[in-house]
Amino acid sequence: MRIERELMRGAGPVAVLKLLERGEMYGYQLVDALSQRSDGVLAMGQSTLYPMLYNLEAKGWIAARRQRAESGRERRYYRLTERGKRELAKQSAQWQAVASAMEALGVISAPAPAGEVPA
Amino acid sequence: MSAVATNRPASRDRLIFRVLYTPLFDLARGRVRPKMDIQRLIADADLPEPLARLTLEVVRRTRLCVFERVDVAAELIDHFQEGLDAGASSTDLVDRFGNPRDAARLIRRAKKRTRPFVWRALDTFGRGVLLLITLCILLYVVQAIRLHTASQVLQHNYLREWNALALAIPEAERAWPLYHAASIAAPKWPTHRGSDPHPGSIHWPKLTAFVTEHTDILDQYRAATTVASLGAILTSTQPTGEPEENPVFLTVLLPQATVLREAGQYFVVDTYLAAQAGDADRAASNLTALLRAAEHAYEIRLLISDLIGLRLINQACVVLDDLLADHPDVLSDSQLVDLSHRLATVNGGGDLRVRFDSEHAVVNDLLQRLYSDDGHGDGLPRPDMLSTVAGSGSIAPFPGGRWSSYLMPVLSPAMATRREVADKFDRLLSRCELESRQTLWQRQPSVAERELDALKSTRFEQFRYLPISIFMPSLVNASLSAEYVTQRRDATLVAVALQLHHRRHDAWPATLDDLVPHLLPHVPPDRYDGQAIKYRIVDGQPLLYSIGVDRDDDSGRAVDLSTLRPVRRTSSTRAARTWLPPKDEKTAHLRTAPRYPDGDWVLWPIVRD
Numbered sequence: 233m234r235i236e237r238e239l240m241r242g243a244g245p246v247a248v249l250k251l252l253e254r255g256e257m258y259g260y261q262l263v264d265a266l267s268q269r270s271d272g273v274l275a276m277g278q279s280t281l282y283p284m285l286y287n288l289e290a291k292g293w294i295a296a297r298r299q300r301a302e303s304g305r306e307r308r309y310y311r312l313t314e315r316g317k318r319e320l321a322k323q324s325a326q327w328q329a330v331a332s333a334m335e336a337l338g339v340i341s342a343p344a345p346a347g348e349v350p351a
Numbered sequence: 352m353s354a355v356a357t358n359r360p361a362s363r364d365r366l367i368f369r370v371l372y373t374p375l376f377d378l379a380r381g382r383v384r385p386k387m388d389i390q391r392l393i394a395d396a397d398l399p400e401p402l403a404r405l406t407l408e409v410v411r412r413t414r415l416c417v418f419e420r421v422d423v424a425a426e427l428i429d430h431f432q433e434g435l436d437a438g439a440s441s442t443d444l445v446d447r448f449g450n451p452r453d454a455a456r457l458i459r460r461a462k463k464r465t466r467p468f469v470w471r472a473l474d475t476f477g478r479g480v481l482l483l484i485t486l487c488i489l490l491y492v493v494q495a496i497r498l499h500t501a502s503q504v505l506q507h508n509y510l511r512e513w514n515a516l517a518l519a520i521p522e523a524e525r526a527w528p529l530y531h532a533a534s535i536a537a538p539k540w541p542t543h544r545g546s547d548p549h550p551g552s553i554h555w556p557k558l559t560a561f562v563t564e565h566t567d568i569l570d571q572y573r574a575a576t577t578v579a580s581l582g583a584i585l586t587s588t589q590p591t592g593e594p595e596e597n598p599v600f601l602t603v604l605l606p607q608a609t610v611l612r613e614a615g616q617y618f619v620v621d622t623y624l625a626a627q628a629g630d631a632d633r634a635a636s637n638l639t640a641l642l643r644a645a646e647h648a649y650e651i652r653l654l655i656s657d658l659i660g661l662r663l664i665n666q667a668c669v670v671l672d673d674l675l676a677d678h679p680d681v682l683s684d685s686q687l688v689d690l691s692h693r694l695a696t697v698n699g700g701g702d703l704r705v706r707f708d709s710e711h712a713v714v715n716d717l718l719q720r721l722y723s724d725d726g727h728g729d730g731l732p733r734p735d736m737l738s739t740v741a742g743s744g745s746i747a748p749f750p751g752g753r754w755s756s757y758l759m760p761v762l763s764p765a766m767a768t769r770r771e772v773a774d775k776f777d778r779l780l781s782r783c784e785l786e787s788r789q790t791l792w793q794r795q796p797s798v799a800e801r802e803l804d805a806l807k808s809t810r811f812e813q814f815r816y817l818p819i820s821i822f823m824p825s826l827v828n829a830s831l832s833a834e835y836v837t838q839r840r841d842a843t844l845v846a847v848a849l850q851l852h853h854r855r856h857d858a859w860p861a862t863l864d865d866l867v868p869h870l871l872p873h874v875p876p877d878r879y880d881g882q883a884i885k886y887r888i889v890d891g892q893p894l895l896y897s898i899g900v901d902r903d904d905d906s907g908r909a910v911d912l913s914t915l916r917p918v919r920r921t922s923s924t925r926a927a928r929t930w931l932p933p934k935d936e937k938t939a940h941l942r943t944a945p946r947y948p949d950g951d952w953v954l955w956p957i958v959r960d
Contacts, residue, residue, distance in 0.1 A: 259426060260433035263447075278430055279409075279449030282423075283457030290464035303436075308426050 240276065244284055245293075246327060247274050249312060249320040252294060256311035259285065285310060293319050387417045389424050396428040399441040405451055406431065412455030419462050494760035498734050501723030509600040509716045510585060513652070513709075517582045525582025526575045526647060527607065533571035534610040547666065548620045549673070550627075551959060562620040569621055572614040573636065576643035581650045583607045600716035601822065608659050611648050615641055615663045622670050626678040634674065635686040641667040642690075642697050649698045653709040654829060661705070661836045664697055668836075668843040669957060675846050676956035684851060691847045694840055703837045705829045707784055714776050717818050722769035730769035734759045740821055767815050776819050779803060787830030791838075791878040796932045797827045831930050834878055838928070841875035842895050842954035845884060849893050859893050862886065884954070892956075899927035899952035902934065909958045910950030922960045927952035 251257060251265050259282060267275035276284075288294045293316035301307050312320065334340045370378065372385035385391055389410055393403050410424045434444045448454065466474070517525075541561045542554045549555065562569060585605070587598030618637040625633035641663055648660035671690060674681060682690070721739060723730040733739070737755035767775070782799035806812045806820055813820040845863060848870035852860050860866055863874045863886045874883040877897045887894045887907050896907040910923040919926065931945040938944050 258433070259430045260437070263430075264437070277447055277449030277454075278427075279451065279454030279457065282426065282430075283454070283461040286458065286461030286465055290461060305429065305432060306425075307429055307433075 240274070240280075243274060244276060244280070245288060246320065246323040248281075248284060248288065249293060249316055249323070252310060252312040252316070253320060256297075256309040258307040258309050262310070288316070291319075292316075387421055389417075389420055392421065392424055393428065396432065398428060398431055399435075401441050401445050402431045402435075405445055405448060409451045409455045409458070412452060413459040413462065414455075415459055415462055423458055423462065491760045494763060495734075498723075498731055498759055498763060501725070501731050501733075503720070503722075503733060504724040504726075505597055505719055506724065507716065507719060508597045509712045510587065510598055510603060513600075513603075513712065514584050517580075517584050517650075520580045520582040522582075524578065524580060526578035527581050527583040529571060529575035529578065530581075530607070530610050530614065530647075533568055533575060534606075534613065536571065537565065537568045537613065540613055540616060547669065548616055548623070549959070550623050558616075558620050559624060562617055562624065565617075566621075569617045572617055572644075573640045575614070576640040576647070581607070581647035583651060585651075599720065601713050603653075605651070605653065605655060607648070607651060608655055611644050611656075611659055611663065614644055615666055618644070619666050619670055622674070626674050626681045629678075629681060631681050631683060631686060635682055635690060638667050638671055638690055639693060641670070642693050645697055652706060654705060654707060654826075655709075657705040658829060658832060660698060661703060661832055664694075664703065665836045665839055667694065668839045671843050672846055672955050672957050675850050679850055679853075684854065687847050687851055691844055694847075695844055697840075702788075702790070703833045703840065704787065705833050707780055707787070707826060710823070710826070711780060714780075714818060714822055715773070717822055718769055718773055718776075721818055722772075724769075728770055728773070732759060732763045732766050736766075736817070737762075740817060762814075765811070765815060766817065772816055772818055775806075775816055776823065779819070779823065783826045783830070787826065787833070790876070790881065791831075791834050791930055792876075792881040794930060794932075800825060800827050834930070835928055838878040838897060838952075839954065841884060842897075845871065845875065845886075845895055846893075846955045849895075859888055879952070885951070894953070895955040897928070897952040897954060899948070899950060900929060900931050901927075901947035901949055905949065905951045907953060908950050909953045910948040912960060915948055916946060923950065923958055924952060926950075 247266060247270070248262060251262060251269075257265065259278070262285075263276070263278060263281055266281075285294065285296075289296055289310075293313060294310045295313050296308050296310050298306055298308050331340065366383070368388070369383050369385045372388035372391070373383050374386055377384050377386070390407070393406050393410075396403070398406065406424060406427045409427060410420045413420060413423060415423065431441075431444055435441070439447075463471075463474075522528075541557050542548075546552065546554070548558050552558075585603045587595055587602045587604060618641045622634045622637040622641075625631075625637060645660040645663035645667070648656045648663060650656075671694075721733055721736045723733060734756040736759065741755070779799050779802060782802070783797075786794070786797050786799055803819075803823060803825065806816055845866070848866040849859060851870050852866055863871070863883060867873055876882065877884050879898050879900065879902055885896045885898065885904065885907065887896075889907065894907045898904050899910070910926045912919075912921070912923055912926065915921075915926060921929075926948040927950050931947060934947065935944070
């Protein structure tokens with residue numbers, strides 16, 4: 233399913249921040265992870281990702297460093313900063329609130345309990 | 352594998368290119384590393400051609416600074432290499448990348464946000480400056496177009512309008528051709544023209560010899576004065592000698608001024624000679640000629656010719672005063688009465704005045720040449736204004752050459768429009784005219800003069816009203832001259848009346864009222880207090896005087912020049928008559944307060960220092 237651009241604009245940064253919460257990653261790795269872990273829902277072209285990374289960097293939420301990988305290739309790794317962590321917590325809470333509200337409205341359904349087969 | 356590296360021109364390996372693309376920091380350390388050569392960077396990455404081309408396109412489109420582009424290129428190269436390593440095809444990677452134009456735009460925007468604050472501040476400042484410069488250029492162009500496209504209309508031909516009266520006089524009834532012929536025939540006047548001829552002057556022997564030798568010239572001048580109208584047609588000539596159709600009124604030639612002054616000198620010298628010889632008719636004829644010449648000068652209606660007219664009247668008065676004092680019996684009663692009537696009615700009689708009509712014409716003529724005309728009395732400065740006026744006055748600090756026209760779009764907004772200049776000039780001139788009608792006893796420091804001084808005292812105002820600051824002269828002295836000559840003329844009329852009274856009664860009158868109404872219609876005023884002109888009998892001889900500029904009666908005592916502080920080279924008459932503001936007790940102690948010469952302005956007999 234293709235996500236509307238405006239929705240993606242809000243979801244993309246928090247998704248990237250969340251991915252970086254576990255540790256530093258480089259660009260291609262982020263694209264790959266976003267695509268795989270969201271079943272392609274949050275897949276974004278590099279033309280969107282890199283500007284987003286630069287924006288997050290400008291805001292001070294992530295930081296980059298170049299490091300030579302085992303393969304011998306130099307990569308630009310991104311990691312979450314302290315400010316990024318606070319921002320992630322704030323945005324996560326907001327998304328949680330939005331999801332709850334949407335659920336209450338019946339826009340989205342609650343996840344099925346374990347073992348229960350959805351109708 | 353086809354890569355950009357294979358397309359890299361061999362020239363990029365040249366040392367000059369390598370140096371050009373090496374950061375200064377490395378160069379300073381003696382290292383030549385072309386890190387800023389993005390093409391080389393992409394080529395060296397050995398990417399498939401579509402990816403290399405895509406990388407280069409995105410990087411170029413970002414229009415970032417070279418270091419940022421190198422950074423973006425390196426990241427994209429890494430990205431594509433990772434993709435290739437992960438088994439993706441170059442076509443897949445290109446497809447998944449998205450629109451390169453959008454990517455470049457977003458990368459540019461995002462990268463700029465990562466720039467340091469100082470850089471962003473400088474960038475904003477630079478953009479502001481650039482915007483300002485662009486705006487200035489735009490304004491300059493718009494103003495230049497306005498100035499160059501505004502039309503100039505020479506609505507008035509002031510010279511033609513000025514000459515209309517003279518042209519209406521039949522040629523045969525014009526005196527000017529006779530004056531002109533005499534002046535051409537006349538040899539050069541033997542002394543400086545400014546000095547008044549007088550039997551006591553050191554040049555007197557030379558002057559008498561000269562006039563005696565050239566009586567033919569004298570006769571020609573005298574004949575010219577018998578013609579009713581001067582009928583002088585004013586002209587202006589181009590450097591080529593051709594007369595101009597509509598010349599600048601300021602450049603009008605006035606040979607009449609020189610010729611009339613010279614004729615006056617002939618009449619003055621010959622009157623003294625005639626009196627010494629006891630030739631009353633010749634003396635009276637010369638004095639009449641002087642007054643007729645004054646009327647001819649007035650006919651021209653220029654300020655300068657009015658001043659020449661005043662000078663001629665003054666000369667007639669001085670000579671007649673001297674004759675009454677030194678040769679009291681030369682002129683007959685009827686000659687004295689006739690001269691007295693002529694003197695009383697010269698230039699219309701009453702208080703003598705100078706007219707400022709010509710100043711009005713001069714400045715308005717300049718305005719129509721220096722400004723465009725919007726058809727409603729307003730207009731913009733002409734692009735060539737500075738170069739036009741540069742020859743007539745200082746326009747410092749601005750240049751007056753042909754380059755000045757390029758400055759006009761910048762300078763013109765600081766200049767007043769045609770209407771503003773015209774209004775200001777009309778206001779100043781009207782005030783001057785009003786003040787010029789005041790007698791010496793009514794006068795206060797000139798407001799018009801103060802306004803004109805204020806206008807000339809600051810560079811901005813001076814430049815804003817350039818035509819006025821350059822072309823409007825101080826008119827106070829001209830109007831004061833008229834007052835001085837009026838006083839001189841009035842004293843001469845009284846002196847004539849005194850002489851006639853003395854002849855009839857063999858005694859001087861006790862008061863001037865005794866002369867009224869048979870010999871004088873009324874006792875003329877002292878121009879410094881508005882009361883009757885002062886009269887005393889000293890050692891059996893009459894004395895006429897004005898209280899003078901110190902405005903107190905010193906019983907007819909002339910100013911002692913040795914008491915003047917600061918010491919001045921002047922005459923007692925000039926010192927006593929030259930107008931100063933009335934005494935003010937409040938400011939009398941100030942250094943700037945005027946110092947009044949102690950003494951009276953002796954009118955008759957004339958005092959010569």
